[in-house]
Amino acid sequence: MDDCIFCKIIKGEIPSYTVYEDDVVKAFLDISQVTPGHTLMVPKKHVQDIFSYDDELAQAVFARLPKVARAIKASNPEIKGMNILNNNGKVAYQSVFHSHIHLIPRYGNNDGFGMKFEDHSKQMTDEKYKEIQQAIVNQFK
Numbered sequence: 453m454d455d456c457i458f459c460k461i462i463k464g465e466i467p468s469y470t471v472y473e474d475d476v477v478k479a480f481l482d483i484s485q486v487t488p489g490h491t492l493m494v495p496k497k498h499v500q501d502i503f504s505y506d507d508e509l510a511q512a513v514f515a516r517l518p519k520v521a522r523a524i525k526a527s528n529p530e531i532k533g534m535n536i537l538n539n540n541g542k543v544a545y546q547s548v549f550h551s552h553i554h555l556i557p558r559y560g561n562n563d564g565f566g567m568k569f570e571d572h573s574k575q576m577t578d579e580k581y582k583e584i585q586q587a588i589v590n591q592f593k
C-alpha cells in the first residue's frame with residue numbers, strides 16, 4: 453500500500469532497527485520504546501487489522517511470535533516477562549493501520565508499561581453471560 457508507513461519500512465524506503473526478517477514478517481524496534489526492546493512484528497502483506505487475516509496468513513504470522521519473543525528475552529537478562537499486544541481499531545488504540553504485534557519486554561511493575569483490566573463481574577448475571585455467549589457462538593453457524 454502506497455501511503456502506509458509500515459509498508460515503506462518493509463520496502464526499506466524508511467529506515468528501521470530491524471531485529472528479524474523473513475519472507476512473511478519483519479520485526480523492528482518500536483520508535484517509542486515503551487520499555488527497552490519494545491518490538492513490532494508486522495506481516496509483510498498489508499492487512500489492516502486482525503479482522504482481515506485469513507487462516508493461512510494468521511498461521512504464518514503468529515507462528516513466528518514465540519521465536520521473536522524468545523530472542524528479545526534472551527537479549528537482556530533484566531527481562532523478566534513480556535506483554536504481547538495487538539491493537540485493532542482506533543477505539544483500541546490502533547494508530548497505524550497496517551496490522552502489527554507489540555512485544556513489550558517487562559522489567560518490573562514500574563517499567564513504563566501499564567494496563568488496566570476492570571472487573572465488571574459483579575454487574576453480570578448468568579442470563580447476561582449467556583446472552584453474550586450466544587451472540588458470539590451464533591457467528592460460527
Ligand code: AMP
Binds near residue numbers: 482545
Ligand atoms: P498502535 O498504536 O498499536 O497502532 O502502534 C503503532 C506503533 O508504531 C506506535 O507504538 C509507534 O511508536 C510505532 N511507530 C510509528 N512509526 C514508527 C516508525 N517509523 N518506526 C518504528 N515504530 C513506529
Ligand code: ZN
Binds near residue numbers: 458498550
Ligand atoms: Zn502497509
